[in-house]
Amino acid sequence: xxxxxxxxxxxxxxxxxxxxxxxxxxxxxxxxxxxxxxxxxxxxxxxxxxxxxxxxxxxxxxxxxxxxxxxxxxxxxxxxxxxxxxxxxxxxxxxxxxxxxxxxxxxxxxxxxxxxxxxxxxxxxxxxxxxxxxxxxxxxxxxxxxxxxxxxxxxxxxxxxxxxxxxxxxxxxxxxxxxxxxxxxxxxxxxxxxxxxxxxxxxxxxxxxxxxxxxxxxxxxxxxxxxxxxxxxxxxxxxxxxxxxxxxxxxxxxxxxxxxxxxxxxxxxxxxxxxxxxxxxxxxxxxxxxxxxxxxxxxxxxxxxxxxxxxxxxxxxxxxxxxxxxxxxxxxxxxxxxxxxxxxxxxxxxxxxxxxxxxxxxxxxxxxxxxxxxxxxxxx
Amino acid sequence: xxxxxxxxxxxxxxxxxxxxxxxxxxxxxxxxxxxxxxxxxxxxxxxxxxxxxxxxxxxxxxxxxxxxxxxxxxxxxxxxxxxxxxxxxxxxxxxxxxxxxxxxxxxxxxxxxxxxxxxxxxxxxxxxxxxxxxxxxxxxxxxxxxxxxxxxxxxxxxxxxxxxxxxxxxxxxxxxxxxxxxxxxxxxxxxxxxxxxxxxxxxxxxxxxxxxxxxxxxxxxxxxxxxxxxxxxxxxxxxxxxxxxxxxxxxxxxxxxxxxxxxxxxxxxxxxxxxxxxxxxxxxxxxxxxxxxxxxxxxxxxxxxxxxxxxxxxxxxxxxxxxxxxxxxxxxxxxxxxxxxxxxxxxxxxxxxxxxxxxxxxxxxxxxxxxxxxxxxxxx
Numbered sequence: 001x002x003x004x005x006x007x008x009x010x011x012x013x014x015x016x017x018x019x020x021x022x023x024x025x026x027x028x029x030x031x032x033x034x035x036x037x038x039x040x041x042x043x044x045x046x047x048x049x050x051x052x053x054x055x056x057x058x059x060x061x062x063x064x065x066x067x068x069x070x071x072x073x074x075x076x077x078x079x080x081x082x083x084x085x086x087x088x089x090x091x092x093x094x095x096x097x098x099x100x101x102x103x104x105x106x107x108x109x110x111x112x113x114x115x116x117x118x119x120x121x122x123x124x125x126x127x128x129x130x131x132x133x134x135x136x137x138x139x140x141x142x143x144x145x146x147x148x149x150x151x152x153x154x155x156x157x158x159x160x161x162x163x164x165x166x167x168x169x170x171x172x173x174x175x176x177x178x179x180x181x182x183x184x185x186x187x188x189x190x191x192x193x194x195x196x197x198x199x200x201x202x203x204x205x206x207x208x209x210x211x212x213x214x215x216x217x218x219x220x221x222x223x224x225x226x227x228x229x230x231x232x233x234x235x236x237x238x239x240x241x242x243x244x245x246x247x248x249x250x251x252x253x254x255x256x257x258x259x260x261x262x263x264x265x266x267x268x269x270x271x272x273x274x275x276x277x278x279x280x281x282x283x284x285x286x287x288x289x290x291x292x293x294x295x296x297x298x299x300x301x302x303x304x305x306x307x308x309x310x311x312x313x314x315x316x317x318x319x320x321x322x323x324x325x326x327x328x329x330x331x332x333x334x335x336x337x338x339x340x341x342x343x344x345x346x347x348x349x350x351x352x353x354x355x356x357x358x359x360x361x362x363x364x365x366x367x368x369x370x371x372x373x374x375x376x377x378x379x380x
Numbered sequence: 381x382x383x384x385x386x387x388x389x390x391x392x393x394x395x396x397x398x399x400x401x402x403x404x405x406x407x408x409x410x411x412x413x414x415x416x417x418x419x420x421x422x423x424x425x426x427x428x429x430x431x432x433x434x435x436x437x438x439x440x441x442x443x444x445x446x447x448x449x450x451x452x453x454x455x456x457x458x459x460x461x462x463x464x465x466x467x468x469x470x471x472x473x474x475x476x477x478x479x480x481x482x483x484x485x486x487x488x489x490x491x492x493x494x495x496x497x498x499x500x501x502x503x504x505x506x507x508x509x510x511x512x513x514x515x516x517x518x519x520x521x522x523x524x525x526x527x528x529x530x531x532x533x534x535x536x537x538x539x540x541x542x543x544x545x546x547x548x549x550x551x552x553x554x555x556x557x558x559x560x561x562x563x564x565x566x567x568x569x570x571x572x573x574x575x576x577x578x579x580x581x582x583x584x585x586x587x588x589x590x591x592x593x594x595x596x597x598x599x600x601x602x603x604x605x606x607x608x609x610x611x612x613x614x615x616x617x618x619x620x621x622x623x624x625x626x627x628x629x630x631x632x633x634x635x636x637x638x639x640x641x642x643x644x645x646x647x648x649x650x651x652x653x654x655x656x657x658x659x660x661x662x663x664x665x666x667x668x669x670x671x672x673x674x675x676x677x678x679x680x681x682x683x684x685x686x687x688x689x690x691x692x693x694x695x696x697x698x699x700x701x702x703x704x705x706x707x708x709x710x711x712x713x714x715x716x717x718x719x720x721x722x723x724x725x726x727x728x729x730x731x732x733x734x735x736x737x738x739x740x741x742x743x744x745x746x747x748x749x750x751x752x753x754x755x756x757x758x759x760x
Binding site: 078081084085088090104110111112113114115116275276278279282283310311312313314315316317318 | 465491492655656658691692693695696
């Protein structure tokens with residue numbers, strides 16, 4: 001194998017695929033990075049037991065020449081040293097060459113590196129998944145839906161299924177939902193076309209996979225193709241192939257959790273509310289659950305407070321847009337509230353309560369595509 | 381005590397004094413931050429067993445009003461929560477008030493915090509040190525001398541005296557020197573005036589103190605006053621007072637270590653050499669001592685290389701400005717070389733060798749105020 005390639009373009013691809021590479025792997029060869037030089041360009045691969053990422057660099061793109069010379073072949077390089085060597089190359093182009101003894105020579109300017117490579121034959125075969133169940137989404141939309149839900153997945157392995165985001169296509173909508181059983185985040189968007197071939201089985205993607213995917217994808221309006229089988233999901237753009245396993249198990253029925261009526265409704269400025277909750281949380285941090293209180297007043301204000309007897313207490317009065325319905329005193333985790341308010345893109349939010357001991361809902365005032373639910377804590 | 385004060389100015393002072401505050405202290409009251417409101421402004425104090433930092437905020441400075449209202453008094457506040465509360469205050473000014481029950485009320489906009497304070501009577505008295513041995517330096521010069529030496533102090537407590545920077549005034553020069561016994565860094569500047577009262581005892585300042593001082597000082601040409609007693613050193617500007625203990629013990633005589641003659645002299649471009657050494661170090665990192673090799677060639681080039689049999693090897697040929705004297709093959713720690721080259725401000729450096737097993741010297745080509753010495757490693 002031999003390739004003379006643009007350093008920065010190669011570095012970008014390396015950064016994508018190394019997101020899937022772990023030095024702690026049960027399969028030693030997977031701690032390496034695979035380089036596959038073809039006639040049309042080079043493909044890099046990184047993989048672990050959960051995800052596989054492939055990034056392709058074409059000979060040229062939109063008139064920009066990335067690769068000057070190429071001879072076909074494959075090699076596995078050290079995923080710790082190879083990226084550092086490329087990053088610190090003195091010139092804009094690097095020459096990478098491997099021989100039959102699996103020796104890899106990397107040359108740039110007057111610097112010459114010789115790395116011990118590994119046999120590409122030992123690297124597991126990555127098959128593109130075959131399925132009719134595939135659809136397209138704009139990348140910005142996908143990233144947004146991930147951002148609005150993935151923070152709410154469980155970080156505990158007690159119920160592994162809750163560490164993933166559940167994806168469904170129903171009622172003409174694509175639905176993402178995540179819950180750790182104390183709070184829930186849901187994002188729904190109308191489907192442009194009917195997905196008649198969406199899997200009937202449950203699709204639950206590990207939250208970690210979605211976080212990594214989000215980091216790799218640029219914010220563009222280009223579309224990404226999503227294909228699903230019983231146990232895998234693939235995200236594909238022109239030069240990127242991202243494959244994740246799906247979580248096994250039954251995802252809980254979450255729609256029943258969402259109250260259909262409400263007794264107290266508050267409209268508030270998102271940013272003001274977020275900052276007041278953040279301040280109240282300052283003295284609530286050392287409580288393991290960050291509990292703060294919210295209380296409605298008669299004069300279109302709410303009071304947000306917390307109390308840690310050993311340290312001190314905080315009280316803040318916040319003027320809101322409106323308060324309708326019953327008086328309310330409720331306690332909840334400031335962390336969950338901060339997480340929920342941070343991903344609201346609208347200036348104002350609507351909070352719907354059905355009593356101090358019932359879950360409450362936070363929504364944008366302008367639309368219904370986003371819903372956050374938080375379970376209160378009993379303190380009053 | 382009561383004060384209505386500009387939030388950002390207060391925050392700046394808090395950030396300075398908290399550098400001296402540790403939550404792990406043998407004297408519990410020192411985990412707090414002291415606020416002392418006087419007629420002329422407020423003084424904040426943070427302290428641990430090594431350093432004490434005082435920062436003063438005057439009522440106004442250069443026409444800018446920092447304090448609107450002040451009532452004299454003292455209080456100790458929680459150094460973890462108080463800074464966070466001020467930082468997240470909703471308005472540009474905050475009101476801080478303490479009562480006889482040591483309750484501290486912090487108010488900004490509609491947010492009101494109540495913190496449990498501590499008794500200022502329990503806080504140790506900080507005395508300004510009394511000495512004739514004091515001199516002034518421009519702040520940028522002091523910061524520069526710290527930067528050029530402090531990285532070379534020892535991080536091991538085997539010989540505690542080596543964890544500090546030795547300061548002397550001799551031969552009409554102010555001299556900073558640091559060594560961990562494997563390398564040495566020295567910075568000398570001509571004295572503007574004679575320091576007849578410079579202490580005859582050894583002055584060794586903990587490296588940690590100098591690092592903290594450097595972080596607090598802005599880069600200005602203003603002067604800082606330095607006062608020294610047998611066991612303490614104070615750095616003072618108009619609004620800052622920084623006090624550090626000195627290290628006890630005998631600092632080694634370092635001047636003998638510096639070779640007076642040389643057998644091989646290389647002039648090289650600082651940046652090119654730094655980058656080549658950095659690249660060679662990539663494959664030498666997992667050796668515990670980062671050893672790389674340097675070899676002179678006959679054609680005004682040097683070869684920098686390293687070899688880790690399990691990973692691979694690297695070789696780079698670097699064209700230098702000149703090579704004079706004997707041929708040379710030498711091995712040394714790339715980390716020490718990188719540290720030394722990073723603080724050279726000049727485009728070119730002069731490296732003076734006296735053989736493969738003798739310490740070598742790195743200097744700027746333009747002047748003699750800066751000297752770095754590195755001990756080689758035996759490999760050839």
